[in-house]
Amino acid sequence: MIIVLGLLALTVVTGLYWYLWRRLVRDTTTGPGWARRAGTALFVLGPILMFATLxxxxxxxxFLLQRTLAWPGFLWMALSLYLLLAVVAGEALRPLVTRLSKRLPFQSPALERPFRGAGLYSMCGYRRVGATSHDEAQPSPPTEAPLKQLTRTQSETRTTTPPLPSRRLFVSRVVGGAAATAATATVGLGTYGVLRGPRVKRVTVPLAKLPRAAHGYRIAVVSDIHLGPILGKGFAQHVVDTINATRPDLIAVVGDLVDGSVKNLGPAAAPLAQLSARHGAYFVTGNHEYFSGAAQWVEEVRRLGLHPLENARTELAHFDLAGVNDLAGESTGQGPDFERALADRDPARACVLLAHQPVQIHEAVRHHVDLQLSGHTHGGQLWPGNLIAAAANPTVAGLDRYGDTQLYVSRGAGAWGPPTRVWAPSDITVIELAAKQA
Incomplete structure (x- = not known):
């Protein structure tokens, strides 16, 4: 069954790339010249690099091989998506471009004939005589001079004047060029947005059980940093500096910190030791930690000064802070345990829960949590990925309410796969808790 599904997926992907090649390469070139060869090579090597990267x-x-492949492979993945979307959109514009181009001169079968008009008279041995109203043609003895002169004139014209393109070639080049430009610009801007680093968002969340003394308490929430073959130590340092600049009371790192082992990414994560908050920094696992050695990473973040909450709770001065493991840990017996994290607590105290995936909100509601802080979705990362994320998650980004429990979902600080975001900007969120009786 897996083989059948794999072959089906390969067939679909191959068909889509053939469609892109046809529209962007074959239809925009006039023959097997260097341009067509270069375009064909791009559409062969690009997918190979993409799958090799995955x-x-x-x-x-x-890790060296991963780093070598990551940039071209993942960027091609993003570019392929937006080339496909742009070319499909171009199909709707193609009739309009064709209509607007009707007033432009194009090559036609009639214009490709070698002799027309007066040249035809000379070829057939006729000459014009008199300036009569009917301009009659009279026969004359053929000579070689006019034919030689005509041949020379045509040769010079063909040498100095480039041939006009056909209307179909012109329209294909306009639509294909616009699609390629739009896709490249989209990926370029989206990649710049990720490498620039996350922006700070500020959200006020009122909690009914929060005491007045805790009004204005600030929690810096960061998720989905995704340190890996592309985003490394410099990116981690930027994230840490951005968080520290907000001067939070507490820092919450809610999963998907890394895409790789401690051995490969330990140096990249080292700047996390500089995180500074009055009541410390806390960490819960995300699904990607379980692909990268969750137990080793829990020990590593503890060594860096963070406090892992593995299905655990700590009582702070004015509220309880709890954390549960990610759902991906269930396969190894390390999944979320809400009973262990939330049982036997004082229900009169406010409770803030750190849980990587928004779908864990239903258990949070059942355990009377006041606020759950999550990530995981990346806000969709690459539009229209937000539509897919919305189908799999109760909330894709931002603040939402489920019964008496509020859920805040961060779009995350980094990116998985392509280091690119489109209509889903990265963020670090400062949650300011508000006491209703303040």
Whole structure:
């Protein structure tokens, strides 16, 4: 069954790339010249690099190989998506471009004939005589001079004047060029947004059980940093500096910190030791930690000064802070345990829960949590990925309410796969708790 599904997926992907090649390469070139060869090579090597990158990450290939493949492979993945969307959109514009181009000169079968008009008279041995109203043609003895002169004139014209394109070629180049430009610009801007680093968002969340003394308490929430073959130590340092600049009372790192082992990414995560908050920094696992050695990473973040909450709770001065493992840990017996994290607590105290995936909100409601802080969705990361994320998660981004429990979902600080975000900007959120009786 898996083989059948794999072959079906390969067939679909191959068909889509053939469609892109046809529209962007074959239809915009006039023959097997260098442009068509270069375009064909791009549409062959690009997918090979993309799949090689995915297999290298999933198969835990040597980290140097992952880093070598990551940039071209993942960027091609993003570019392919937006080339496809742009070309499909171009199909709707193609009739309009064709209509607007009707006033422009184009090559036609009639214009490709070698002799027309007066040239035809000379070829057939006729000459014009008199300036009569009917301009009659009279026969004359053929000579070689006019034919030689005509041949020379045509040769010079063909040498100095480039041939006009056909209307179909012109329209294909306009639509294809616009699609390629739009896709490249979209990926370029989206990649710049990720490498620039996350922006700070500020959200006020009122909690009915929060005492007046805790009014204005600030929690810096960061998720989905995704340190890996592309985003490394410099990116981690930027995230840490951005968080520290908000001067939070508490820092919550809610999963998907890394895409790789402690051995490969320990140095990249080192700046986390500089996180500074009055009541410390706390960490819960995300699904990607379980692909990268969750137990080793829990020990590593503890060594860096963070406090892992593995299905655990700590009582702070004015509210309880709890954390549960990610759902991905269930396969190894390390999944979320809400009873262990939330049982036997004082129900009169406010409770803030750190849980990587928004779908864990239903258990949070059942355990009377006041606020759940999550990530995981990336806000969709690459539009229209938000539509897929919305189908799999109760909330994709922002603040929402489920019964008496509020849920805040961060879009995350980094990116998985392509280091690109489109209409889903990265963020670090400062949650300011508000006491209703303040």
């Amino acid at each position: 297999f290298a990450e999933v198969g835990h290939a040597p």
